[in-house]
Amino acid sequence: MRPARALIDLNALRANYRLAREVSGARALAVVKADAYGHGAVRCAQALHDEVDGFAVACIEEAMELRAAAIAAPILLLEGFFETDELGLIDQLDLWCVVHSLWQIEAIERAALQRPLTVWLKMDSGMHRVGLHPADYPAAYRRLQATGKVGKIVLMSHFARADELDSPRSNEQLAAFEQARQGLSAEVSLRNSPAILGWPELFPQQQSSDWVRPGIMLYGATPFEQPQALAARLQPVMTLESKIISVRELPAGEPVGYGARFISERPTRVGVVAMGYADGYPRHAPTGTPVLIDGQASRLIGRVSMDMLTVDLSDLPQAGLGSRVELWGKHVLASDVAAQAGTIPYQIFCNLRRVPLIYPHG
Known part of the structure; x- marks a missing residue:
């Protein structure tokens, strides 16, 4: 047999997840999209299942693979749904869903659902990829509330340059997010791996009910180009x-x-x-x-x-x-x-x- 192989240390995976929880003081969704960054999504999810707060994947196909493997923990679709008819599967599989566009809100308004959705409402705070414009964000929140089909809303955004420890962009994005969410009472999710490890000063009052989204750090790799103290504690998986x-x-x-x-x-x-x-x-x-x-x-x-x-x-x-x-x-x-x-x-x-x-x- 050809001798090339990849050894996956699930104990290291668990240790890295615990580090994310420890340094953030918040609940953590383990990001297992793209087959857990090549590490095997099902096996990684099984290894974390007894202690994880939830998982995050890119799309419904990845979520279906986890549910088929009896992964019962919450699963968030980071890109939401691409077609309106996916809402039926989201409902059936009890998935959480990112909403980043007005057309998705319209689809929820029209949908016939068996249970209330958990929606993570995404704002474009400066990444300029997906997400609602800050000016549209409060109205979108209230519109989702008014559907009667949404049981919970988590407010979220995504940092574009948190891996650059000398960039002011993360501060600017946080300020834009905080301004847009004024008057909205909900849990919050902003931090990806570099923001968890590199920007604790931005979140001095992080609530334990809020959420972080560790991705690359789960697998033991630093998101930074230069040495960083917390990243040095990561264990390669x-x-x-x-x-x-x-x-x-x-x-x-x-x-x-x-x-x-x-x-x-x-x-x-x-x-x-x-x-x-x-x-x-x-x-x-x-x-x-x-x-x-x-x-x-x-x-x-x-x-x-x-x-x-x-x-x-x-x-x-x-x-x-x-x-x-x-x-x-x-x-x-x-x-x-x-x-x-x-x-x-x-x-x-x-x-x-x-x-x-x-x-x-x-």
């Missing part, structure tokens, strides 16, 4: 690993891989690893990207190909055929690999495919 399947001894001056992106400057031992961009390892990771071989630090050399990549064994005389290679995980941080490749850990997790997910500790 995924370890992507494989083995060396071939070894080459090259003299100085020899190219390795497609495009001759690496040329040996000295006699070089090259290890070939069963891992490539078809598995989700970033193709644009350059020579020098860190790897761990049998517990010792080394580096990627040459261009990543579809099924294989090459690493430097020159200073690791004990390494060879069958040596274990950590591509990212507990020792090689996914955020460091992503930074080398000019991307973010969100993307490299979500791009994972073909590699089996292994849950060694339940």
